[in-house]
Amino acid sequence: MVRKSPNICPQCGTPGHSVDNATIKCLISTSLHRVENVKHYFCPDAGCSVVYFAEDGSHLFLTEDLRERVYQKEPNSDDVLVCYCFLHTLGGIRSSITDDGQSSIIDDIKYGIQQGHCACDWRNPEGKCCLGNVVSIVKAGNVS
Numbered sequence: 419m420v421r422k423s424p425n426i427c428p429q430c431g432t433p434g435h436s437v438d439n440a441t442i443k444c445l446i447s448t449s450l451h452r453v454e455n456v457k458h459y460f461c462p463d464a465g466c467s468v469v470y471f472a473e474d475g476s477h478l479f480l481t482e483d484l485r486e487r488v489y490q491k492e493p494n495s496d497d498v499l500v501c502y503c504f505l506h507t508l509g510g511i512r513s514s515i516t517d518d519g520q521s522s523i524i525d526d527i528k529y530g531i532q533q534g535h536c537a538c539d540w541r542n543p544e545g546k547c548c549l550g551n552v553v554s555i556v557k558a559g560n561v562s
């Protein structure tokens with residue numbers, strides 16, 4: 419059964435974006451028997467422990483079920499990864515910001531994308547490219 423709003427997190431009510439089941443299979447640390455062959459969504463709310471939920475609301479994957487810490491769930495932790503392909507942490511990105519508001523980490527990630535080195539679909543819990551998150555952090559400046 420699909421709920422009326424299948425993309426709404428059953429725990430916190432925040433709308434999530436859909437993620438490929440392959441992303442979930444790569445990232446959870448529990449048996450893959452738990453990943454039912456239905457659509458799943460990612461809950462981005464920092465205060466909610468649900469990372470993935472099934473469209474029918476029957477299955478939840480919590481932060482503790484993942485191999486990785488999730489940037490969206492710890493948006494203020496310096497040592498949490500933001501870029502899971504090239505291993506850039508929030509603190510590393512913030513401290514890389516120059517006085518004129520640039521960061522060589524953005525160039526590093528763009529180079530990796532050009533070279534086909536990235537694997538955001540499988541390594542980033544969000545299941546998509548991290549570059550937008552990194553650009554937002556650099557734009558916000560070195561606030562730590």
Ligand SMILES: [Zn+2]
Nearest residue numbers: 427430461466
């Ligand atoms: Zn949630």
